[in-house]
Amino acid sequence: xxxxxxxxxxxxxxxxxxxxxxxxxxxxxxxxxxxxxxxxxxxxxxxxxxxxxxxxxxxxxxxxxxxxxxxxxxxxxxxxxxxxxxxxxxxxxxxxxxxxxxxxxxxxxxxxxxxxxxxxxxxxxxxxxxxxx
Numbered sequence: 553x554x555x556x557x558x559x560x561x562x563x564x565x566x567x568x569x570x571x572x573x574x575x576x577x578x579x580x581x582x583x584x585x586x587x588x589x590x591x592x593x594x595x596x597x598x599x600x601x602x603x604x605x606x607x608x609x610x611x612x613x614x615x616x617x618x619x620x621x622x623x624x625x626x627x628x629x630x631x632x633x634x635x636x637x638x639x640x641x642x643x644x645x646x647x648x649x650x651x652x653x654x655x656x657x658x659x660x661x662x663x664x665x666x667x668x669x670x671x672x673x674x675x676x677x678x679x680x681x682x683x684x685x
Contacts, residue, residue: 576605577619584638585621592633592655595626620644628652635677646673655680 577585582604589599596611608615614623621642627649634657635650655677 577607577615577621580641581621582607584636584641587636587638588624591636592631594629594631594654596629614647616644618644623647625649626653630654632656634658648675648677650677650680652679657681 585599585604585607586601589595589601598610599607603610607613607621608619612624612626613621614625616622622644623646624642625647628651631650631653633655635655639645639648
């Protein structure tokens with residue numbers, strides 16, 4: 553292995569570790585992401601329980617500068633299951649867009665709570681089998 557290859561490998565490892573230190577979702581929001589992974593199928597491949605702290609880098613997730621989840625947008629992906637009640641822990645959530653999937657179950661008082669408390673500007677679960685209480 554050449555010196556340049558070794559330096560490149562070390563630089564890659566350093567940058568990977570550095571980025572993981574800079575981007576860390578709060579632990580209560582990591583629990584919510586775990587609940588989503590446990591509740592739904594057909595999520596993007598980068599949604600893994602082993603990498604919860606780096607959820608801001610996952611497909612379909614947007615975060616604030618403080619690494620709080622602000623956006624969950626995964627439409628038209630054949631995602632199946634029920635959205636967990638722990639979505640309420642995403643205090644900075646402003647966009648929840650899971651339209652045109654295969655979600656089922658209910659959103660118990662979730663829309664009103666999200667709109668008034670959690671600053672949600674867009675709640676889109678149309679073309680699913682989700683019911684509102």
